[in-house]
Amino acid sequence: MDVTMSLTVNGEKKTITTDPSRRLLDVLREDLQLTGTKYGCGQSQCGACTVLINGRAVHSCVTPVGSVNNTEVITVEGLARGDVLHPVQAAFLAEGAIQCGYCTPGMIMRAVALLDSDPNPSDSTIKAWMNANICRCNGYTKILNAVRRAARQNLEVTVP
Numbered sequence: 001m002d003v004t005m006s007l008t009v010n011g012e013k014k015t016i017t018t019d020p021s022r023r024l025l026d027v028l029r030e031d032l033q034l035t036g037t038k039y040g041c042g043q044s045q046c047g048a049c050t051v052l053i054n055g056r057a058v059h060s061c062v063t064p065v066g067s068v069n070n071t072e073v074i075t076v077e078g079l080a081r082g083d084v085l086h087p088v089q090a091a092f093l094a095e096g097a098i099q100c101g102y103c104t105p106g107m108i109m110r111a112v113a114l115l116d117s118d119p120n121p122s123d124s125t126i127k128a129w130m131n132a133n134i135c136r137c138n139g140y141t142k143i144l145n146a147v148r149r150a151a152r153q154n155l156e157v158t159v160p
């Protein structure tokens with residue numbers, strides 16, 4: 001039976017009436033046309049579908065949409081401000097941390113969650129945190145460099 005849910009997606013209030021057991025990933029991609037969030041494994045193993053729910057990095061492929069009622073969801077489309085990229089997006093670009101790009105939205109969302117909670121993570125923290133996401137192109141060195149760059153820029157912005 002369909003239910004009606006309210007949530008905020010990338011700063012906009014949305015009212016969605018659907019089967020609450022549907023994957024958040026599918027609702028984002030199919031109902032809201034937010035196709036930046038990717039389907040990889042569908043089993044909470046690869047991180048391609050990572051979004052932020054109330055600031056936490058979550059795998060939207062295993063998240064029933066019924067569980068996100070009254071939450072704030074941020075997808076990769078919600079990061080830039082107009083033409084100005086989010087610092088993590090800019091760092092991925094600057095480091096060339098993108099090959100086919102399929103993992104990139106999930107990598108970026110996971111890195112955003114890390115830097116929001118820990119603006120100055122140690123290298124081992126970055127590696128452990130990003131280890132949850134898989135890059136089939138094996139671009140890990142540049143991805144880690146991008147997260148390090150974003151963290152450095154974070155510090156330059158936040159530390160007087």
Ligand code: FES
Binds near residue numbers: 039048059
């Ligand atoms: S598609 Fe969700 S973790 Fe792989």
Ligand code: FES
Binds near residue numbers: 135136138
């Ligand atoms: S850039 Fe291709 S999967 Fe990561």
